[in-house]
Amino acid sequence: MNYRHTWSKIMTKGSKTQYAILGALSIQPMSGYEIKKMMEETTNHFWTESNGQLYPTLNKLEKNKLVTVDKQMVGAKLRKIYTISIMGKNFLKKWLLDDPEYYPARNEFMLKLFYGQNVPPNISINHIKKHGEKCQKALKIYIEIEKQLEEMVKQKKRPVYFLLTVKAGINIVRAEIDWCKESIELITKYH
Amino acid sequence: MNYRHTWSKIMTKGSKTQYAILGALSIQPMSGYEIKKMMEETTNHFWTESNGQLYPTLNKLEKNKLVTVDKQMVGAKLRKIYTISIMGKNFLKKWLLDDPEYYPARNEFMLKLFYGQNVPPNISINHIKKHGEKCQKALKIYIEIEKQLEEMVKQKKRPVYFLLTVKAGINIVRAEIDWCKESIELITKYH
DNA sequence: GTGGGCATGTAAGGTGTTACATGATTCT
DNA sequence: AGAATCATGTAACACCTTACATGCCCAC
Numbered sequence: 001m002n003y004r005h006t007w008s009k010i011m012t013k014g015s016k017t018q019y020a021i022l023g024a025l026s027i028q029p030m031s032g033y034e035i036k037k038m039m040e041e042t043t044n045h046f047w048t049e050s051n052g053q054l055y056p057t058l059n060k061l062e063k064n065k066l067v068t069v070d071k072q073m074v075g076a077k078l079r080k081i082y083t084i085s086i087m088g089k090n091f092l093k094k095w096l097l098d099d100p101e102y103y104p105a106r107n108e109f110m111l112k113l114f115y116g117q118n119v120p121p122n123i124s125i126n127h128i129k130k131h132g133e134k135c136q137k138a139l140k141i142y143i144e145i146e147k148q149l150e151e152m153v154k155q156k157k158r159p160v161y162f163l164l165t166v167k168a169g170i171n172i173v174r175a176e177i178d179w180c181k182e183s184i185e186l187i188t189k190y191h
Numbered sequence: 192m193n194y195r196h197t198w199s200k201i202m203t204k205g206s207k208t209q210y211a212i213l214g215a216l217s218i219q220p221m222s223g224y225e226i227k228k229m230m231e232e233t234t235n236h237f238w239t240e241s242n243g244q245l246y247p248t249l250n251k252l253e254k255n256k257l258v259t260v261d262k263q264m265v266g267a268k269l270r271k272i273y274t275i276s277i278m279g280k281n282f283l284k285k286w287l288l289d290d291p292e293y294y295p296a297r298n299e300f301m302l303k304l305f306y307g308q309n310v311p312p313n314i315s316i317n318h319i320k321k322h323g324e325k326c327q328k329a330l331k332i333y334i335e336i337e338k339q340l341e342e343m344v345k346q347k348k349r350p351v352y353f354l355l356t357v358k359a360g361i362n363i364v365r366a367e368i369d370w371c372k373e374s375i376e377l378i379t380k381y382h
Numbered sequence: 383g384t385g386g387g388c389a390t391g392t393a394a395g396g397t398g399t400t401a402c403a404t405g406a407t408t409c410t
Numbered sequence: 411a412g413a414a415t416c417a418t419g420t421a422a423c424a425c426c427t428t429a430c431a432t433g434c435c436c437a438c
Contacts, residue, residue, distance in 0.1 A: 078417075114234055117352055131291075183355045206425065
């Protein structure tokens with residue numbers, strides 16, 4: 001009498017790791033190692049993968065013919081270059097069309113701040129100061145990347161979408177930097 | 192007296208669920224059900240817990256004497272009111288003193304946007320528009336809460352820290368709303 | 383008398399990280 | 411010589427969610 005279990009098994013969309021990998025390969029053929037490096041350099045502030053997810057998923061994608069693999073021997077060492085297949089591209093596109101899911105992202109910093117009345121105010125102020133410094137550092141890096149990308153987008157060497165995610169990072173960290181200043185004042189005033 | 196050794200033996204440092212629960216109980220004694228409701232009403236935008244985490248963790252906290260429990264029978268139904276113990280408060284404080292960990296939060300929306308060149312631009316624009324609408328709705332709610340909290344903080348009925356996390360939400364969604372507008376323009380211009 | 387809120391909890395399953403194993407090549 | 415980087419991969423474990431199980435009480 002219970003269809004729910006079957007239903008959820010059929011409808012499982014599974015891990016997003018596969019899409020993150022296929023997305024990377026939609027730019028150019030790469031090895032697993034290169035995919036990871038690329039993620040660290042470009043999508044690091046909103047997406048990364050660990051080796052424990054990356055390599056098994058790559059093999060699964062190959063088995064399902066969503067990617068093809070070119071095995072090269074570099075000396076005695078294996079190097080596998082993955083290329084996205086037509087099926088893989090379609091699979092990626094299908095996912096891109098769906099509305100993204102919104103996870104409520106957990107934030108330990110906010111959680112600690114929320115319960116700040118249990119410790120002296122300077123503890124919370126220090127957490128905020130350090131947070132602000134991290135944001136400042138991130139902002140510098142993002143602005144540098146933005147400058148480079150803006151040029152490349154104008155020359156159609158990079159898609160505008162790359163620039164947008166950097167600009168999102170910039171807007172958010174700026175908002176956080178403003179909030180840090182205001183928050184320290186408020187704690188000082190009200191505690 | 193150094194509790195650190197004892198604590199690490201008692202509870203693994205691992206899951207933050209225990210701290211989220213102890214934090215809630217630092218405000219007032221509550222049942223598991225009330226803790227969850229409270230989280231949904233106050234920390235929802237940066238922290239929630241599922242039943243599968245909440246109830247086992249409460250029992251573990253009791254076993255380790257970080258909380259005490261008052262079992263009440265409401266008709267034939269059990270109701271357990273948890274109160275944080277001195278040990279529990281110390282355990283919470285210890286965690287509050289440590290620098291918060293920064294997880295790189297995954298964001299499927301950004302991931303889809305980043306690989307937007309694989310689909311027509313109106314797809315990405317629609318994702319952004321919907322995101323903007325969600326932010327607008329959230330902003331309205333946050334501003335309403337902010338208004339109420341501001342009054343209560345002035346009257347010292349609520350700690351300033353509650354207000355700060357709401358203000359953080361406001362700053363961030365405002366930044367995102369601005370970014371949405373700018374992004375749609377940029378896609379239109381460069382695609 | 384039914385739906386929703388109150389209330390506690392478990393089972394199964396999936397997602398994800400960390401640490402490790404292995405070994406070549408390249409830089410200092 | 412030793413450290414860092416290149417490169418693929420596995421095992422163990424931790425974490426978390428979903429769906430389910432149970433049943434009371436209250437309002438409409």
